[in-house]
Amino acid sequence: EKEDVTVVKLNEVTHSVFYAPQYAAISQGFFSDEGLKIEITNGQGADKVLTAVISGDSDIGFCGPEASVYVYNQGKEDYAISFAQLTKRDGSFILGRDPDPDFTFDKLIDKDVIGGRKGGMPMMNLQWVLKQNGIDPDQDVNIDSSIQFAAMAGAFKGGTGDYVSLFEPTALALEKEGAGYVVASLGVESGEVPYTCYNATKSYIEENPDIIQKFTNAIYRGQLWVKENSPEEIAQAIVEFFPDTDIDDLTAVVKRYKDQDSWNTTPMLTQDSFEHMQNIMESAGELNKRAPFDDLVNTKFAETAIENIK
Amino acid sequence: MYMSEKNFSKEHEQYIKKLKTNRFNVIATRTILLVFFIIFWEVAAELQWIDSFITSQPTRVLKTLVNLFTEGTLFKHLFTTVLETIIGFTTSTILGTVIAIILWWSPFISKVADPYLVVLNSLPKVALGPIILVWVGAGPVAIIVMAVLISLVVTISGVYSGFTDVDEAKITLVKTFGATKLQILTKVVLPASYPTITNALKINVGLSWVGVIMGEFLVSKAGLGYLIVYGSQVFQLDLVMTSILILSLAAGVMYQIIAYIEKKLIPYK
Amino acid sequence: MYMSEKNFSKEHEQYIKKLKTNRFNVIATRTILLVFFIIFWEVAAELQWIDSFITSQPTRVLKTLVNLFTEGTLFKHLFTTVLETIIGFTTSTILGTVIAIILWWSPFISKVADPYLVVLNSLPKVALGPIILVWVGAGPVAIIVMAVLISLVVTISGVYSGFTDVDEAKITLVKTFGATKLQILTKVVLPASYPTITNALKINVGLSWVGVIMGEFLVSKAGLGYLIVYGSQVFQLDLVMTSILILSLAAGVMYQIIAYIEKKLIPYK
Amino acid sequence: MPTPVLSIEKLTKIYHSLNGETLAIKDFTLDIGEGEFIVIVGPSGCGKTTVLSILAGLLFPSSGLIKYSNDEVTLGYMLQDDHLFPWRTILDNVYLGLEIQNRATTENKRRAELLIETYGLGKFKQHYPAQLSGGMRQRAALIRTLAINPEILLLDEPFSALDYQTRMAVTDDIGSIIKKEKKTAIMVTHDLTEAISLANRIIVLTKRPAVIKQIFDIKLTSTDHSPTQNRNAPEFMNYYNEIWKELDVHV
Amino acid sequence: MPTPVLSIEKLTKIYHSLNGETLAIKDFTLDIGEGEFIVIVGPSGCGKTTVLSILAGLLFPSSGLIKYSNDEVTLGYMLQDDHLFPWRTILDNVYLGLEIQNRATTENKRRAELLIETYGLGKFKQHYPAQLSGGMRQRAALIRTLAINPEILLLDEPFSALDYQTRMAVTDDIGSIIKKEKKTAIMVTHDLTEAISLANRIIVLTKRPAVIKQIFDIKLTSTDHSPTQNRNAPEFMNYYNEIWKELDVHV
């Protein structure tokens, strides 16, 4: 069996508990069952993930499909196609400097909010949510898009801004320090979007349909597994990927994501959610031309996986 | 061209002619290389020998440039980065010189500081990025701190080694006149190390650019580094490439300005 | 300590004693400074004068270090970064020297290349990060390319200026023996510029570290730069601080190794 | 002999380094009269520069006594190379000593400028040293030394960086300047021709540690006692050969 | 005169720079016989080094002819400073010329080593130049030149970097080595004492452009014709004064 193990180079946008189903799939052996060995690189940003995929350094990229829309719209021939979806919501939270159970979005008016960098999904999503809540992100709030994603928590702790939008486990770390408190979940507010998906170049998919299929299968089994297990069990399963995080913290974070229904239960990326994402991009002013779903998404592998695995 | 009333020998005319031809050849080759490179880039992109999505292409760069210019943002970004660089450069020059003076003044301090300076010198200051943000806050100050951190140690050791290289005999000379330590510093050591200092400045200005770009990657609302980050975020490699070209031109110009100031400052050379 | 059978004068004994006291003072001051700094850091963090979450604190750093060590990942990360640095350093040293030789060999090429080198020299190579990724792909190669890019031009100009500084008279001397250009290179120019070359290497090794860390910030699976990015992503500033400390130590050690090699290579100094 | 302006008594100097100690001078005793021109000769590395450095106060002696007839005596030291500051014009170079001693009054500056004119560098006041010939630079260095109006001049191989012929000419030149300004001078040189043609007394030192081996009183029958005339004096060659023998040179 | 090993005919050299041209030598004509020791003297910057450089083939003449009696003649050039390579031991420094001419055979190397022994540097073969005194280094430089067994030696102020006394000693030393090895030599110097005590003929040049002003045949009545003895010859001072007048030095 061991002889025909295929190594797949996976480039993830960031290393986060948010992607628990993926790590669970690895630790539970779903990939090795399929004869795949996953080699993870931390791409540190959707742009770099896709760059790695396009240049052929990574086989499969894991990031928001907005990046592949950019690439497609720049006229790249061998663009990246998304074939499986892992998370269906924004994984970030808004933190304030004090606990605020009665938080409403009006409270952000005239405040400084640290968002992600311009053109990135976290930033666009934040703008969208604000608009949904009747707030003009350009006029009413002061969104600080100047800070590198990885440095946002530090900047907030260091005194910049009134609110910050952060991923886990950073949000929890700030809470534990008493430096910030989660007041709202952007995931809950934004509705379902294809927040993080797996993609590969058109040519790679054409040449390696079986690898893509096996990969999708394993992801699907991971999704099923986290659905059926408790936060404690999930935390146990993925702790090896977060050696520096305390197990209790990990459990808390997993619970937070599980409770707000962050994870897709299947790898299926629907046209509705894809168009919804393009709406968000359009509204943020980063999209001058909508990209066709049929070109950018391939649902065939997800369908096969769902059919074959019970 | 130098012209004189004198009649020069035939041999001399030939020599001058050869010099001129030589100079012409150099300039021609430079130009041809540049033009050829641009044309090749354009053609290769057009004919899809290279992937113009990745490498961009001259006409696209030009278009982006025109866009930036007409939108009026070009100068905003350029100005921001240049200003940060100048502030960072000036700060680290002054600070570095002052520290170098202290080290020169007290051999004891200089000996004590030595191993620390070696470690600080080898430490890739880039790594401090996240820490700087936390410490001085996310803003232009962080960018300038980054620029200063990156160029400071090099400035200190450049200037200090200029100080220690000063001809001992010159110091002995003013000592025979009974000079105080302060006089030795101001009358001999500082002016004598002008050339070394300006040389250190040439390195310093390059590092300040690096620091500012690094800083802008970390935190920025505007600037060429910001443009690069934004461009790569939304996969507009044309924008990235254009920014880099502007950047290298700006850096080259600033280097030449320093070189020019150096020439003016050291007329006796 | 040097000891001889000779009886030294009283004055000499005093002199030696003074020297020893002096040396002791220097070392003591260094140590005290370090210890005091660590203690102050710890105490300040304990008493919450400073925010230990942001600044970390010695005991936390130690704990993180022990963790990394027991998990066995410390050496993996260290090794990755050191290896990349060595490869980058070696590549840019060899490449830089070869290019410097070409420039020295042909004054024409060197004149043509001059303005291009100035621009390349001033260009903050950090800015090329995104482009490098796109061009050579996101992998270890990108990291090494980054390291080489950052250190190459400096190496070229360091080595080349070493070549041009070689005493003309030494070249004249071998010319009187009828030396060919190749002989001038191998018998005079190269050995004479050993000291300049090793000096360039000292700068080069520092820049290679910067390049590798920059590269690891861009793309990496392991390495100290990866630890720093990861640490700041998951907001574990202890990890960031620990990695920076390891990094500066490693860089310091490598610098000393180069300095040692320099001493061995130039026995006549 | 006139009253000594300077008496040196049992001067001893030990240099120290980690590798051991070097006895450079031992029991050096000498009285120097006003207006005298003393030349010190001796083998390479015997300690000549050390003597001058101690007299100039640049080094402390290990033991011994140096007494000046006048506590306020001003010294002028001239080194082997001109050490003009390349970043200063000749005029500013000449002002250097005055500036350092905070005596750069208009009067003193005028006096210094006058020296420049007198000794033929008037046209080069605003030039940088690099624009002058070696001989002219050395003259400028002497004027810089004279500008502080020293009573005693210490000259450490002042001409040895010049080429042979320039050196001859500059020796004549500078020798007569010093005589004209009526300075007491102590000079070190390796060139016996120079020594004999300038000196009132020549002190021959032994190898290190420098001890005085012999003192020659130079008395030449020459018309105007200029160095050039002195070289042609009939006694010249005798002194030359005698001193040469005393020096006992080996490579 | 013996048959000339080298005749120079109407040699002219113009240097060119953007600012104009410099006529350095004009119509320099001279025959040099085998075993002769020719010394060239002349004012600073008159073109002496230029003559030697052209003879050594380092520069092309603007016009004129240089004829060697033998097409295969080997030249040895010795410069003002020793220019020993600090990274080579004395032995390896001496081998330099042989290596460059691809003649570093065991035999030639033995010969070179023998020269080192003969001329008193045997103990220092494995030393680096920095460990030798100035005089010893200069001797090593001569041996390096002799190692390629040149028929004609070109010496450009070979001793001027040495201090006065060492210089005297090294002149004697190197002078006798050259005589012993029976080489033809053309030397440039500023030091007339050196010139007169070594030369068969002294060529006095004018200021630039260098034209031959006068040629002195030196004939000294001395016992063994060593430089030291020569200096004491009765004719010495006459030559000295005559040549000095011809040179007509100003600062």
Ligand SMILES: Nc1ncnc2c1ncn2[C@@H]1O[C@H](COP(=O)(O)OP(=O)(O)OP(=O)(O)O)[C@@H](O)[C@H]1O
């Ligand atoms: N700072 C020093 N430390 C140790 N030894 C020294 C120092 N300065 C000089 N010496 C030694 O003292 C001795 C005398 O030196 P000094 O420079 O006085 O000699 P000198 O007669 O002027 O020589 P020269 O003829 O070469 O100018 C030399 O042997 C030298 O090595």
Ligand SMILES: Nc1ncnc2c1ncn2[C@@H]1O[C@H](COP(=O)(O)OP(=O)(O)OP(=O)(O)O)[C@@H](O)[C@H]1O
């Ligand atoms: N490469 C050159 N280009 C232009 N002019 C030169 C060059 N080399 C020498 N000269 C000029 O030619 C003249 C003769 O120079 P050369 O070096 O031959 O004189 P020299 O007699 O050897 O002088 P010195 O006594 O100083 O050694 C000088 O005026 C010098 O300025």
Ligand SMILES: [Mg+2]
């Ligand atoms: Mg001395």
Ligand SMILES: [Mg+2]
């Ligand atoms: Mg010459």
